[in-house]
Amino acid sequence: MGILEVKNVGKRFGGLQALGDVNLSVAENSVHAIIGPNGAGKSTLLNCLVGLLIPDTGSVMFDGQSVLGRKPYExxxxxxxxxxxxxxxxxDLSVMENMMIPCFAKRDGAFQLSAFKNMMDDKEIIENAEAMLEDMNMADKREMHGAALSRGDKRRLEIGMCLSQQPRLLLLDEPTAGMARADTNNTIDLLKQIKEERDITIAIIEHDMHVVFSLAERITVLAQGTPLVEDTPDNIKGHPKVREAYLGETQAA
Amino acid sequence: MLGLSKKDTSLLIIVCILALFAPFILNPFPEGSAMAQFNAGYPDLMQRLVIFGIFAIGFNILFGLTGYLSFGHAAFLGVGSYAAIWMMKLLTMNVIPAIVVSIIVAGAFSLLVGWISLRRSGIYFSILTLAFAQMSYALAYSVLTPITGGETGLQPKYTDPRIFDRALEQGESARANLFGLQMNSSAELSVGNWLFTFNAGYYLAAIVMIVAFYMSIRIFRSPFGLMLRAVKSNQNRMNYTGMNSKPYTLAAFVISGMYAGLAGGLLVAMDTQVGAERMFWTASGEVVLMTILGGAGTLIGPVLGAGFIKYMENIVSKINKGILEQWFAFLPDGIEDLLITLVYPFIGKGWHLTLGMIFMLVVIFLPGGLVEGGQRVAAMFRRKKSNPETPDGKTTPAE
Incomplete structure (x- = not known):
């Protein structure tokens, strides 16, 4: 029984069957990649996991509880x-403030009317946020505006913000899309480091095979809305069906 | 001090000094001099300056922090005013119950309006609030006449129950007071050619404004304020960070509605009559102008904007052709006539034209409002003084 159990999930947009009959189990403390060619339904699947879309059929269970019908913040x-x-x-906010918000969300929940506390007096939050900035090697940028960061730093900050909530499952949607090779490698190193240091499950949707094969322990290949095969990276590399549906195309190109 | 940082404390002290010494600051010109018409140190105008300052401070909590642009805040001001005048008619002319109830009623009304309007964001939210305000105006003007007095509005009458005060004699007029201190009582101080007026009502309003300003600083610096800024910055990220943005925006809406109600109650405390026109959409638009002109999202900006617009409304609109002729009298006739023709559209009833031009200039060249203007001037001076070894505090990103 995995921490995330997707069972018989289907989603149709008008005439398009975006997801057919998806079954997926993400084991706790693993790195699970979901790959597939364009239009395979990766993003639709992800949106079903976070509450943006409600699937037509099937169930999505996280840690024994259904996530369907819940709002993204829940x-x-x-x-x-x-x-x-x-x-x-x-x-519009400084890097430090960016990091403080998830710390507040973790401790105080979805809403708290704390209008007369000074946020800079909150030692616990400040310490947590500073420690996470330190972990992300961003302590020197704490006063900068989020918008002024480079693409790689924005990604680093975003991952840090997610981690400061101590999530049990981290979902990454093409985390290296549009990045230079150096930034991509930095992100891979960062994710590897996170995996080593924390008890965390990572599910990653990715286009870049380099990223997938350097990180994933299990890979699910999605094609036309249905999982084609699920296996370890080594087996996926040589799998004929996968080569045909996905890798074959890219190799021929 | 008071849970504020050093910088915020000094800002609060500046506002205190400005508010408490306004009778001096706004009366820089001696009586009877040609410039005396620029004096704004008379009670009626000073009261309006601080009351609309409160209105704008509250509006800024919603608009400046969350970015939700309400076009209907005058409705809360109006509802607060009606609540206040009813307290005076039913209970007592003491302003305390009037002001307290105006805040509560406006808060309740803004909870209803906010709960419905906040289902949408952006332009749709603005239109919804505008619709609510115009409905309130129309209702107050017609259907609700038994409660609002319709066209004539409401003022204290000798038929009022006045449970805590004795009934009025016919022809006797009731005066708003604070435990006997009449709001329109003033002390005058004459120094040389200068005449300074210290009005009880003004000082009540000024003290309330200082408290309102202090509370807004606290809100800005609180975790709650941080979340409101997060709503403005990226609502998507906020929701995916486990924050429910709905109650945050609703709370901001209600708080700003209560500020508006407080302003409405104070208006009644100063001048005990209410008409529906203060809920008209132009009044809602005015507070938007004040906030943007002064600097939305800054602490002191709305106060400056409110002061600036109310000053213009009362002072520029009073300049007439005769005064212009007096000013330009030293010029040769032809040039004098030309100048008067050119300037005339911008004064008197044309003061809106002046305001519009200034507003356009500010929005185009100083998007951060008057506050940004002040910061730029200050930065210029700093650069001159400490040239060139200190770079300014903001680090430029390396990208």
């Missing part, structure tokens, strides 16, 4: 944090 409070394809951070 799912986050259950322990699922999401990293977006284009880094979503608070561009």
């Amino acid at each position: 799912i986050n409070q259950m322990g699922i944090s999401r990293v977006f394809q284009t880094p979503e951070i608070f561009g």
Whole structure:
């Protein structure tokens, strides 16, 4: 029984069957990659996991509880944090404030009317946020505006913000999309380091095979809305069906 | 001090000094001099300056922090005013119950309006609030006449129950007071050619404004304020960070509605009559102008903006052709006439034209409002003084 259990999930948009009959089990403390060609339904599947879409059929269980019908903030409070394809951070706020917000969310929940406390007097939050900035090697940038960071730093900050909530499952949606090779490698190193240091499950949707094969322990290949095969990276590399559906195309190109 | 950082404390002290010494600061010109019409140190105008300052401070908590642009805040001001005048009619002319109830009623009304309007964001939210305000205005003007007095509005009458005060004699007029201290009582101080007026009502309003300003600083610096700024910055990330943005925006909406109600109650405390026109959409637009002109999202900006617009409304609108002729009298006739023709559209009833031009200039060249203007001037001086070894505090990103 995995921490995330996706059973018979289907989703149709008008005439398009985006997800057919998806079964997926993500084991606790593993790195599970979901790959597939364009239009395979990766993003639709991810959106079903975080509460943005409700599937037509099937169930999504996280740690024994259904996530279906819950709002994104409720799912986050259950322990699922999401990293977006284009880094979503608070561009108008400083890096430090960016990091403080998830710390508050973790401790105080989805809403608290603390209008007369001074946030800079909150030692616990400040310490947590500073420690996470330190971990992310961003302590020197704490006063910068989020919008002024480089792409790689934005990604780093976003991952740090997700981690400061101590999620049990970290969902990454193409975390290296549009990045230079150096930034991509930094991100891979960062994720490897996170994996080593924390008890965390990582589910990653990715296009870049280099990223997938350097990180994943299990890989699910999605094609036309259904899982084609699920196996270890080594077996996936040589799998004929996968070569045909996905890798074959890229190799021929 | 008071849970504020050093910088915020000094800002609060500046506002205190400005508010408490306003009778001097706004009366820089001696009586009878040609410039005396620029004096704003008379009670009626000073009261309006601080009351609309409160209104704008509250509006800024919603608009400046969350970015939700309400076009209907005058409705809360109006509802607060009606609540206040009813307290005076039913209970007592003491302003305390009037002000307290105006805050509560406006808060309850803004909870209803906010709960519905906040289902949408952006332009749809603005239109919803505008619709609510115009409905309130129309209701107050017609259907609700038994409660609001319709066209004539409401003022204290000798038929009022006044449970705590004795009934009025016919022809006797009731005066708002604070435990006997009449709001329109003033002390005057004459120094040379200068005449300074210290008005009880003004000082009550000024003290309330200082408290309101202090509370807004606390809100800005609180975790709650941080979340409101997070709503403005990236609502998507906020939701995926486990924060429910709905109650945050609703709380901000209600708080700003209560500020508006407080302003409405104070208006009644100063001048005990209410008409529906203060809920009209132009009044809602005015507070938007004040906030943007002064600097949305800054602490002191809305106060400056409110002061600036109310000053213009009362002073520029009073300049007439005769005064212009007096000013330009030293010029040759042809040039004098030309100048008067050119300037005339911008004064008197044309003061809106002046305001509009200034507003455009500010929005185009100083998007951060008057506060940004002040910061730029200050930075210029600093650069001159400590040239060139200190770079300014902001680090430029390396990208």
